[in-house]
Amino acid sequence: MYGAGDVRVEERPDATVQEPTDAVVRVTLACVCGSDLHPYRSKPASQKGSPMGHEAIGVVEQIGSAVTGVDVGDHVVVPFGFSDNTCDICADGFHTACPHGGFISGAQAELLRVPQASGTLVPFPADVDPALLPALLTLSDVYLTGYHAAFVGQVGPGKTVTVIGDGAVGLSAVLAAKQMGAERIILMGRHEVRTDLGRRFGATDVVAERGEAGVARVRELTGGAGTHVVLEAVGHMPAYEQAYGVVRSGGVISRVGVPQYTDAPVGSASLWGRNITLNGGPAPVRAYLEEAIRLVLDGTIDPGVVFDAEVSLDDAAEGYRLMDSREALKVLVRP
Amino acid sequence: MYGAGDVRVEERPDATVQEPTDAVVRVTLACVCGSDLHPYRSKPASQKGSPMGHEAIGVVEQIGSAVTGVDVGDHVVVPFGFSDNTCDICADGFHTACPHGGFISGAQAELLRVPQASGTLVPFPADVDPALLPALLTLSDVYLTGYHAAFVGQVGPGKTVTVIGDGAVGLSAVLAAKQMGAERIILMGRHEVRTDLGRRFGATDVVAERGEAGVARVRELTGGAGTHVVLEAVGHMPAYEQAYGVVRSGGVISRVGVPQYTDAPVGSASLWGRNITLNGGPAPVRAYLEEAIRLVLDGTIDPGVVFDAEVSLDDAAEGYRLMDSREALKVLVRP
Numbered sequence: 001m002y003g004a005g006d007v008r009v010e011e012r013p014d015a016t017v018q019e020p021t022d023a024v025v026r027v028t029l030a031c032v033c034g035s036d037l038h039p040y041r042s043k044p045a046s047q048k049g050s051p052m053g054h055e056a057i058g059v060v061e062q063i064g065s066a067v068t069g070v071d072v073g074d075h076v077v078v079p080f081g082f083s084d085n086t087c088d089i090c091a092d093g094f095h096t097a098c099p100h101g102g103f104i105s106g107a108q109a110e111l112l113r114v115p116q117a118s119g120t121l122v123p124f125p126a127d128v129d130p131a132l133l134p135a136l137l138t139l140s141d142v143y144l145t146g147y148h149a150a151f152v153g154q155v156g157p158g159k160t161v162t163v164i165g166d167g168a169v170g171l172s173a174v175l176a177a178k179q180m181g182a183e184r185i186i187l188m189g190r191h192e193v194r195t196d197l198g199r200r201f202g203a204t205d206v207v208a209e210r211g212e213a214g215v216a217r218v219r220e221l222t223g224g225a226g227t228h229v230v231l232e233a234v235g236h237m238p239a240y241e242q243a244y245g246v247v248r249s250g251g252v253i254s255r256v257g258v259p260q261y262t263d264a265p266v267g268s269a270s271l272w273g274r275n276i277t278l279n280g281g282p283a284p285v286r287a288y289l290e291e292a293i294r295l296v297l298d299g300t301i302d303p304g305v306v307f308d309a310e311v312s313l314d315d316a317a318e319g320y321r322l323m324d325s326r327e328a329l330k331v332l333v334r335p
Numbered sequence: 336m337y338g339a340g341d342v343r344v345e346e347r348p349d350a351t352v353q354e355p356t357d358a359v360v361r362v363t364l365a366c367v368c369g370s371d372l373h374p375y376r377s378k379p380a381s382q383k384g385s386p387m388g389h390e391a392i393g394v395v396e397q398i399g400s401a402v403t404g405v406d407v408g409d410h411v412v413v414p415f416g417f418s419d420n421t422c423d424i425c426a427d428g429f430h431t432a433c434p435h436g437g438f439i440s441g442a443q444a445e446l447l448r449v450p451q452a453s454g455t456l457v458p459f460p461a462d463v464d465p466a467l468l469p470a471l472l473t474l475s476d477v478y479l480t481g482y483h484a485a486f487v488g489q490v491g492p493g494k495t496v497t498v499i500g501d502g503a504v505g506l507s508a509v510l511a512a513k514q515m516g517a518e519r520i521i522l523m524g525r526h527e528v529r530t531d532l533g534r535r536f537g538a539t540d541v542v543a544e545r546g547e548a549g550v551a552r553v554r555e556l557t558g559g560a561g562t563h564v565v566l567e568a569v570g571h572m573p574a575y576e577q578a579y580g581v582v583r584s585g586g587v588i589s590r591v592g593v594p595q596y597t598d599a600p601v602g603s604a605s606l607w608g609r610n611i612t613l614n615g616g617p618a619p620v621r622a623y624l625e626e627a628i629r630l631v632l633d634g635t636i637d638p639g640v641v642f643d644a645e646v647s648l649d650d651a652a653e654g655y656r657l658m659d660s661r662e663a664l665k666v667l668v669r670p
Contacts, residue, residue, distance in 0.1 A: 088560065089584050097584030097609045099559075152610070225423065249424050249432030259602040267597035272590060272616045274432045275487070278601065281610030 001052050003045030005324075007317040010049070015106065015113040020066035023117030025058040025078060029137045030107045030333040031307070032319045033080075034167045035258050038235075040320050052316075053108030053333070054080040055140035057133060060121065067117045075128070076121040077293065078114055079285040080104050080141040085119030095284035103282075108316050110335045122289045128297065134332060135296045135304030138172065139289055142330065143303035145256050146172025147292070148283035149231040150180055153254035157181040162218055162226075162246045163203070165233035166194040168306040168330035169256060171201055173231040175303055178202025186218055186227060188242065191326060201305070211238060215245035222248070229254065232280070237261050244270045255280035306330045336387050338380030340659075342652040345384070350441065350448040355401035358452030360393040360413060364472045365442045365668040366642070367654045368415075369502045370593050373570075375655050387651075388443030388668070389415040390475035392468060395456065402452045410463070411456040412628065413449055414620040415439050415476040420454030430454075430619035438617075443651050445670045457624045463632065469667060470631045470639030473507065474624055477665065478638035480591050481507025482627070483618035484566040485515055488589035492516040497553055497561075497581050498538070500568035501529040503641040503665035504591060506536055508566040510638055513537025521553055521562060523577065529664060536640070546573060550580030557583070564589065567615070572596050579605045590615035641665045 001007050015024050030053050039050070056078040060070055070076065083090050083098035090098050098119075106112055114120055124136055138144070146169050155161055161182045163173045166189025177185050178201060187203035188210075189195045195206040207217045219226055226248040232239050235257030243253045244265065253276060265271070271278060295301045309328035311319040313335040322328035336342050350359050365388050374385075391413040395405055405411065418425050418433035425433050433454075441447055449455055459471055473479070481504050490496055496517045498508045501524025512520050513536060522538035523545075524530045530541040542552045554561055561583040567574050570592030578588045579600065588611060600606070606613060630636045644663035646654040648670040657663035 092585045094585030094610050152612075250427045250429030255607060259607050262600055262602035262604065263598045264601045265597055266599045266601060266613065267594040269597065271613070272594050275429050275614070275616030275619070277487075277612060277614040278606070279610070279612035279614075281607045284610070 001039055001043060002049045004041055004043050006045065007320050008049065009314055009316050015111040017062050017064045018113065019115060020064040021116050021118065022064045023060050023067055023070060023114045023121060024062040025056065025076060025112045025114055026061045027056045027058040027107060027110060027112050027335050029133055030056045030335065031137060032323050032331045032333060033141060034169055036320065037324055038258065038260065040324055051106030051109065053106060054104040055137060055142070056107040056112055057137050057140065058112065061111065063117060069118050070121045070123065074123040075126045076123050077136055077139050077289060078104060078107065078112065079120055079289060081282060081285065082114060082116045082120040083286055084116050085286060090119070093284055093287040095286040096282040108313065108333050110313070120286065122293065124293050132296055132304070134307045135302055136293065138303040138306060139285065139292045139296065141285060142168045142306060143172045143175065144285040144288050144292060145169050145283040146233065147176040147288060149173045149233065149254045149256040149280055150176040152279045153229040153231055153252045155180045155182050155229050158183050159229055160184040160222060160227040161229045161231060162186045162188060163231045163233065164188045164239050164242055165257060166191050166198060167233060170233035171198055171306055172303060173233050174198050174201040174203050175301070177231065179301060186221060188214055194329060211242065214242055218246040226251065228252070231256070233257050235260050237264065240264050244276060247276055249274040252277040252279065256283060307332050310334060336374055336378060337384045339376055339378050341380065342655050343384065344649050344651050350446040352397050352399045353448065354450060355399040356451050356453065357399045358395050358402055358405060358449045358456060359397040360391065360411060360447045360449055361396045362391045362393040362442060362445060362447055362670050364468055365391045365670065366472060367658050367666045367668060368476060369504055371655070372659055373593065373595065375659055386441030386444065388441060389439040390472060390477070391442040391447055392472045392475065393447065396446065398452060404453050405456045405458065409458040410461045411458050412471055412474050412624060413439060413442065413447065414455055414624060416617060416620065417449060417451045417455040418621055419451050420621060425454070428619055428622040430621040431617040443648065443668050445648070455621065457628065459628050467631055467639070469642045470637055471628065473638040473641060474620065474627045474631065476620060477503045477641060478507045478510065479620040479623050479627060480504050480618040481568065482511040482623060484508045484568065484589045484591040484615055485511040487614045488564040488566055488587045490515045490517050490564050493518050494564055495519040495557060495562040496564045496566060497521045497523060498566045498568065499523045499574050499577055500592060501526050501533060502568060505568035506533055506641055506664070507638060508568055509533050509536040509538050510636065512566065514636060521556060523549055526661060532664070546577065549577055553581040561586065563587070566591070568592050570595050572599065575599050579611060582611055584609040587612040587614065591618060642667050645669060
């Protein structure tokens, strides 16, 4: 990406093992992330492009001398954050804050360098039904980001949930909240095709209104109280404001939209006065990955449904355009 | 209080039952709260004074026609927030957000009106050892506010904790963290008499430095990681900034200092990027009260140690002065 709206597909040097802990993965499937749309809309033009993409499944092509537990030829899910999976912070389940970790870039490519390969890559059977590959790809980021929101939001039976955002992460959060047994799931979004999909995924109510009207509508639906949990999957300030407007006293606002702000209301009138919990962050996908692979393989969950378009790697720019224009919810990129 | 520094003791009409759900309590012991110092330092001068005080124990003198479960003559703890104790929000344990609730005022007095008396007042035995009365008074606010911080902060065995603030709430948070089995308790405070008391209450380390130097010191004490939990018992922005500086990735910042700000950093660099949880609020003392009374009566906890001075009601202004000047940690007011 060379700047806002300027996505180019270029020949670049092949990814290589640079550290003994690296692996190189041949990408089978990648995709475009909602968070890629932030730079797509605002990145200043530059001479030096940035490699894009942080979600992939693929086959290990090369490993560094210190890599264990993963072999050349393994079919793997690549979490969007890499981590050592051995430190105290990883042991706590917060792999995206691993002191030896970082974020994948350049997954929209044929070959991808993955640092900390031993701690990061998780294999799946090579003979898996190809129809499940998109679902496995969602475990790289989008589905498990929605899942993380619901997990730290303490969604469970008897809980009422508002999901803010009808993008692929928001709809994944609906799927995850449903999977966790939420009693009621109110989806806030304005794009009917997407909110219809949200209903199929488990949303019990859809609120198209935004801002104060949206808050009033959710309150009306919940007898004035708001919902126990709010899963915020947008990242802009109006979504944050909606979140504290619709959360029930003593409830949780869990944010997985990348915040496009630094400061926000947290004082007596917004969070503190009603004992609201604010949490969330970059999803530690790795913490949830083995279990999620198992659930995809045995058919318990099917998060692959978030993909509604596919482009070849050569047409990656078209993939961005489709998501930016909201013609597509989530676009597969096939090298 | 007629304005900053202007506390007067006046004859006022006796408190009376105004609603059928009210009780009037004859105050045995009241006290001055750290949060009373905010207006003591900044309240604009006014012709019409504000009744002060929200912490009390006493004897029920009158009850309204709808009051049940509490009788004239009962010795009771008055939580600083009143609540119906029957609604869904109270059932969730968030009594300070009860839709029929509010906050006590005018406890620094001989007689005190308590709304929602049935849901609010909790009796204790009339023949209790008088030496335990100060401890019972702390259950009105200060100790259980520290306890609430530790409770929502998820303090427990194996957890490392930083307490920011060496006031009576901060020291109560130390006591509560100790009671909950915290592995390590780092107290950030600069007043040696108070931090010495903090050590007696269970602090394993004291950090006198503030700001960046304080953050660096806590990080140094914890191998660079910070602590799992931060209990913020001040309410000013520098304390908030210290809190996210010393919290471990994936950890919890629990705030019980009344925020003297509306907005604060919550973006990628402060909270979100490291999956920090922010919670806390006005302590729902009522939720913890029966159990805490039991623990005081059987000697398991002795939070009365936070009181180090006493004044008569006539000398209430001197009580404020002692706390404001930090000559006293927490001042009993005896009508």
